[in-house]
Amino acid sequence: MHIFNNPNYDFLRWRWHAMIVSWVLILAGLFAIYTKGIPKGVEFAGGTVVILKFDQAASIEQVRSALDKSFQGGGENLQVQAYDDPSLHEVMVRVPQVGAESGGALSSTRKTIEDALQKANIGHFTVAGTEIVGPAVGQELRTKGLWATVLSLIGILAYLAFRFQFSFGVGAVVATIHDLLITLAFLAFFRYDMSLNVIAAILTMTGYSTNDTIVIYDRIRENLRSMRRDSLNHVINVSVNQTLGRTVITSGTALLTALALFFFGGEVLHGFAFTMIVGIITGTYSSVFIAAAIVSFWRGSGPTRAAAHAPAVSTPSAPPQPTRRAKPTRKARAS
């Protein structure tokens, strides 16, 4: 069975369109982030989250009106929403940092919430979970997340420069940064909270995006050796087409698991799964349209003769089979 029958699309011809689409999305995303920001989860913003489990279903309005009286400014900064599966009767209340969440006063907001709801008499409830974060923690997490991303990008750049060539490393890193920006844009569009889990998803996504890119690069490297007379752009196109079936299938299976997490993984994993879904789609797209195009930009699109001498890596074909010397050189099939 084949998804594509001998595909022969001219991906590089579309690179300009692709870049315009990407830039529009990224700029729109940056605009959204600049104007509205990405909402921060309690781990980053600080504050108090209380998850209440009612014996009987309680309406969000009831809970909200009960709390409004107990918080300054009528509780306009309160966030009250249903949590997880409706059959569980769970309500999440989030209060932004009031400045007291440190030392002995750390849990004062939680007490205010509990007392207010008990007084309001809207049904028996238990506190299923709480999360209270003081101001100091968020800052440190932010710094750490940023460092983890930057350093892993540098690590990947170095590895690809070593295994392939510098231009390939640049292509992969640009594609990954592209994916990061697109993902952040979608987080801003869809108002998902930036949480630790989302950071984990973003970092996983960077790994995944590079993975896709490397598979295509690997084929370009292989073809550069057998198609010395062809232009680099032609080689790139052939390589992307040859790996297209694999690219789509792999994204498909990864997407299936991410979708399963999104629909069945419960409230806690929602942001994580959403980030992964966006990341998988944009990662695939950028591998095909962005990463290879960057190599072409960087190196110019002339004949590959000069380039073919350069590939830094000894041999891509496998050591487990010592038969490789006997093998005839592969012919390009895309012509």
Add this chain to the structure above:
Amino acid sequence: MGNNTRWKVITIVAVLVIFGAVGVYPLVAAHFGINSPSWLMDKQLKLGLDLKGGVHLVLRVQTDDALRLETEQTMERLRAELQAKNLPVTNISSPTVSQFRVDGVPPAQDAAFRQIAAEVDANFTRGTGVNGSYLFTMKPNIQQNLRDEAVVQARQTIERRVNELGVTEPSISQQGQSGDQILVQLPGVTDVERAKSIIQSTGLLELKIVEQGPSPTKEALMQNGVVPQGMEIVPGVSGAPGDTGTVYYLVRKAAAVTGRDVRNARPTVDENNLPAVGFTLSSEGGAKFGKVSGENIGRSLAIILDGRVQSAPRLESRITTDGRITGSFTPEEVQNLSLILRSGALPATLTYLEEKTIGPSLGADSIRSGVLASVVGLLLVAVFMLGYYRLSGINAVVALVFNLVILLGMMAYIGAVMTLPGIAGFVLTMGIGVDSNVLIFERIKEELEAQRGVRASINTGFGRVFWTLVDTHIAALISAAFLFQFGTGPIRGFAVTLFFGLASNLFTSIFVSKTLFELVLGHRRQVAALSI
């Protein structure tokens, strides 16, 4: 079956059995209540706090306290020495936690001052002494040592207290960029307020002789508006029944006995059958206490806890090793206080930065949805692989199952903790892991279309893809390593899952999958077609 293939199969079966025994069997046995030897069950995959429920606290150790103590002690020693040697100065003060200054050293006695200072200020750098003013600043390496020590001591004290609380499998670790944070995880604990107050109480017990008081105001205890030399004023309760107002005691600054001398503490009752804490001193502490109490029969002894007088009973006789703290305590307070005294005082105050509680129901919900999502995700992938690659899809699914078993086994073996993001990472690892199979199969298809034989196509397919897989896996490992390095708690668990997932994926997709093909093709010389 060739000799070569036989060994491969034996290897694979051995790996499967070992990892299955460590990773899968204990879970199954626990679920169905099968009796199994404990050496097998001990390694069972542990659930993280977010799945099991419990309390998660992050505290900061105020390491400045440790510096302030050192600065003040040195300053007081210098003051005492100067007094003893009759060297008058106008002022001695401590502007910051790591500095103190001496003003008004008479120019004629400058050399004498330097000599005295040199005896006590080894941990400080002394300023130049312009106009008779000296600034003493603690040396940076001493500051760092004191801070590190304070955190380690605080951690150890918290460990002792948590153990006294009887929490199973608590986890207490240092974290944070400056290393002054302590992460405390208490699985199964629901009473967060009790846990917090027990951990946070400084627990500094001091027994001091009362010179004067109790008195309703501080001023009444002062002489000419100042506190007499070598004395201090401590607030507390009068101890009279029904009286809850604050009163003040003038006590000697030097403590007769401190919490360090306490060997044991336990709940008991006083002569009125009210809850009290009984304590036993070490023999050294007992000797000290015996001397002081013998000399002061008839006077009152202030029992000061964390800077507050709890009670001030009259010393009726000489007391050595056994004593009792009375006051207006509830039975629960007495329990907690005994526990705190047994575990020793904290070297510095603690502040809470973060608090998270996960109720048992929330944890159970997370497990349920995590498992459901995993099963659905894996089934979808398996169905797709079977539909798309036909019989070769079976190969991929077998590799997937192997991957699952090996990963579970590895996680259990290293004692990794399964968190909800960990489960998500698990499923994603599987979903992304079939990529290796897809890559190989697609390559085999290409080779088959180029009219190569089945066997040659399979060999070439695996061969060509090998380095691609190495490259993709190493790049992913780089990300996972940084994730681990910079992550905390659940994120680390996630990185660990990714890391081992990548390793086992490399094994199953290349070694297991290839061997399966070899098994199926067997000895047949001519293989006409491959279902792929």
